[in-house]
Amino acid sequence: xxxxxxxxxxxxxxxxxxxxxxxxxxxxxxxxxxxxxxxxxxxxxxxxxxxxxxxxxxxxxxxxxxxxxxxxxxxxxxxxxxxxxxxxxxxxxxxxxxxxxxxxxxxxxxxxxxxxxxxxxxxxxxxxxxxxxxxxxxxxxxxxxxxxxxxxxxxxxxxxxxxxxxxxxxxxxxxxxxxxxxxxxxxxxxxxxxxxxxxxxxxxxxxxxxxxxxxxxxxxxxxxxxxxxxxxxxxxxxxxxxxxxxxxxxxxxxxx
Numbered sequence: 001x002x003x004x005x006x007x008x009x010x011x012x013x014x015x016x017x018x019x020x021x022x023x024x025x026x027x028x029x030x031x032x033x034x035x036x037x038x039x040x041x042x043x044x045x046x047x048x049x050x051x052x053x054x055x056x057x058x059x060x061x062x063x064x065x066x067x068x069x070x071x072x073x074x075x076x077x078x079x080x081x082x083x084x085x086x087x088x089x090x091x092x093x094x095x096x097x098x099x100x101x102x103x104x105x106x107x108x109x110x111x112x113x114x115x116x117x118x119x120x121x122x123x124x125x126x127x128x129x130x131x132x133x134x135x136x137x138x139x140x141x142x143x144x145x146x147x148x149x150x151x152x153x154x155x156x157x158x159x160x161x162x163x164x165x166x167x168x169x170x171x172x173x174x175x176x177x178x179x180x181x182x183x184x185x186x187x188x189x190x191x192x193x194x195x196x197x198x199x200x201x202x203x204x205x206x207x208x209x210x211x212x213x214x215x216x217x218x219x220x221x222x223x224x225x226x227x228x229x230x231x232x233x234x235x236x237x238x239x240x241x242x243x244x245x246x247x248x249x250x251x252x253x254x255x256x
Contacts, residue, residue, distance in 0.1 A: 050094035055206035090180035094159040108231035119234040130230035131223035142222035153197035
């Protein structure tokens with residue numbers, strides 16, 4: 001009886017040990033899954049990115065979005081292990097979507113005091129300068145903002161140029177013609193519907209070249225040094241802090 005008791009105890013001990021090992025394995029697997037899910041949530045989030053066509057920063061070539069800013073944004077998001085879609089839409093739609101939607105990004109955007117509270121500013125992408133631009137063969141020489149107000153100028157809705165003209169006292173449907181895209185601006189100028197574009201001269205010249213038109217057909221009529229601003233990649237200010245931290249960490253690692 002004693003021998004049978006020992007055998008029974010040994011068998012019971014082995015069974016209990018085996019069950020404990022199974023339970024431990026289950027716990028380990030659950031922890032591993034939790035770690036993977038956590039890793040996925042932090043490092044493999046999907047973000048929606050919005051932009052407009054603005055050469056040379058964002059431009060379509062053979063139906064592919066490229067450009068100096070696009071390359072920087074795509075590299076940063078790839079290094080941050082984030083999946084993403086880039087939506088090319090009119091600027092006003094891009095701006096207002098990201099302004100009101102967490103976990104969305106926008107580029108290339110002028111950084112201004114008015115915009116500061118609504119966005120998390122991630123990375124400087126370049127610099128842009130605005131000017132009053134006219135056709136070279138019908139150039140209007142301006143000496144001041146007051147002169148420009150006697151003509152009709154086109155600007156992209158909700159862009160920095162548009163906001164600046166409103167601040168300077170321009171009036172919609174009087175001396176300010178509001179459009180959705182740079183392409184529309186250029187079309188209005190070429191067709192004599194407006195007198196000036198208020199935007200970046202380099203962007204206009206590159207857009208003309210893309211249409212097989214002579215970039216020399218436009219020139220600057222008036223500009224001021226204070227109209228030069230840095231362009232940024234930015235995120236909605238209410239975005240997931242872990243998402244912003246991950247992107248910021250990658251960007252910081254890229255700095256010299």
